[in-house]
Amino acid sequence: MKTQISRATGRALRSAKVLPLLLSAWLAGCASYAGISSDKHITDPTTLEATASLPAEQGRWPAADWAAQFGDAQLRALIAEALEGSPSIDMAKARLAAAAAYSEGANANTLPRVDAGYALTRQQYSATAMVPPPVAGSWQTENRGVISATYELDLWGKNREALASSVSARRAAEAESEQVRLSVSSAVARAYNELARLYALLDIAQNEVRQRGALARITHARAASGLDTEVEQRTADANLDASNATVTALNGAILNARYQLGALLGRGPDRALALARPTLSPGDTVRLPDNLPADLVSRRPDIVAARWRVDASTHDIKGAKAGFYPDINLSATIGLDAFGFGRFLTAASRTASAGPAIHLPIFDAGALRAQLKGRYAEFDMAVANYNQTLIGALTDVATQLAQIRTIDAQLVDALRAEQNSRRARDLALAQYRQGLTTQLTVLNAETSALARTQAVAQLRMTRRDRQIALAASLGGGYTDTSGVAGAPEQPQSPQSPQ
Incomplete structure (x- = not known):
């Protein structure tokens, strides 16, 4: 009996010695991520200084069919065609499918x-x-x-956090897919506007050919009457040839612009040859919506995607911390x-x-700590990318708005200059017919009128290009609907695996 008691006592003493060792091993394995953290956080858009640059003007956010404001049915059809056939759209769909598949795999690990x-x-x-x-x-x-x-x-949530991370990554891929669609549609609209600009310049160049032709005929008649010399005849003919060369160059540029449109549509170069000439209108009045900095974060797909990337990194950190537990x-x-x-x-x-x-895990030569440090580094990069995207988006809106306002002011003076230069050209030509001035005066007046007319056309086309860019910078009609299912809140630095 004493022997049995002695053996039992020995086993109890040995167990008492082993228990602290096991407890120490437990604590060593679970507490080894101490000291690894991050102080980074995403920027609150309401704290950014943008009141003067982005004033509240009681405007509306762009509609999904924002291109309709320019009144050209062909443009809307081209955008729809590009969204169906562009390789960029196909790549975005493939990335989204890959993210969805990864999320399904993460969900399988929880079952x-x-x-x-x-x-x-x-x-x-x-x-x-x-x-x-x-x-x-x-x-x-x-x-x-x-x-x-x-x-x-999964007592510590490692698999659940991996699933949550994959869901956030899938939502980021969805937003990135919308960003690609917005980029394609705005690129088509801007290329189409460039085609319209070239046609406007072609009209001006062709009108210049007619004017230079008329001047050449007057010069030849004057030379025949002995009022001008061969110098004036050669000069008039040379200017006419130069104007014809400009028309030829613009026709070549129009052909290149059509080819670029065909590429954006995901078709061959011949697709754009059948396009009719653009008939774009000036578009809607430009007024910014109210509460822009705060609301922009749910209107720009690139900001929404960056926010979901931060949320995914937060779950990755929690999952890495759970790896320290048994x-x-x-x-x-x-x-x-x-x-x-x-x-x-x-x-x-x-x-x-x-x-x-x-x-x-008790001793892994620092592998788990290194993995957690990597997750925190990815979190810091995701936060920095979000902040940069947010600031870039606000700057983009402010830049497009400022350029539109500047062009509006320029157009007032440019239109007045165009009117005066045309009047001066007509007077010079009339006086030349009557022999009251020289050919050089007419050429100078025509050159000035041509430059003023081209400047007005350039300003109008540039303004429309900036309107297209502004619609895209305001999200192009996109609205984040993931908030219904629980959009990621302002993620702070993750501190625990819970």
Whole structure:
């Protein structure tokens, strides 16, 4: 009796010695991420100084069909065609499908797994090992068929955080896909406006050819009457040839612009050859919507995507921290195992097992800490990218608005200058016909009138280009709908795996 008590006491003392060691190992494995953190956070848009640059003007956000404001049905049809056939759209769809597949895989890791297997093994057993006769030294055929089930308890949320991260990444891919659509549609609209600009310049150049032709005829008539010399004739002919060369160059530029449109549409170069001449109107009055900095974060797909990337990084950090804690897996197996085929399907061949498995990281040479530091670095980069995207978006809106306002002011003076230069050209030409002035005066007046007319056309086309860019910088009609399902809040620096 005393011997039994002594043995029991010895076992208890040994257990008491082992327990602190296990507890120390537990603490060493779970507390080793101490000191790894981040002080970065995303910027609140209401704290950015933008009141003067982005005044509240009671305007409206762009509609999804924002190109309709320019009154050209062909432009709207081209945008729709580009959104269907552009390779950029196809790549965005592929990235979104990949993100969705990754999310499905992460979800599978949170659920139990059931597998079935069968193995047929022909083996000669050693006659001098642990296998007893009559199997020892003989050839045997082993049949084994089992069904196994495994489930990770995920007490610390590692798999759940991986799933949450993948969901955020998928939502980021959705927003990025919308950004690609916006980029394609705005690129088509701007290329189409460039085509309209070239046609406007072509009209001016062709009108210049007519005027230079008329001047050449007057000069030849004056030379025939002895009022001008061959110098004036040659000068008039040279200017006419130069104007014809300008028309030829513009026709070439128009052809190149059509080819660029064809590429944006995802078609061959011949697709744009059949396009009619653009008939764009000036567009809507430009007025910014109210509460712009705060609302812009849900109107720009690139900002929404950057915000979801921050949220995904937050979950990645929590998942990395959960890796410091023990994994507990439950497993169970049931099946049949027998030598030969005759007894394989009998009750005596049944086999079964069940039990937990625990894995606790104690010493990994710093691998887990390095992984967590990498996750924090990715978080810092995601936050910096979000902040940069937000500031860039506000700057983009302010820049486009300022350029439109500047062009509006320029147009007032440019239109007045165009009117005066045309009047001066007409007077010079009339006086030249009457022999009251020289050809040089007419040429100078025509050159000035041409430059003023081109300047007005350039300003109008540039203003429309800036209107297109402004519509895109305001999100092009995009609205973040993921907030209904719980949009990511302002993620602060993750501090715990919970």
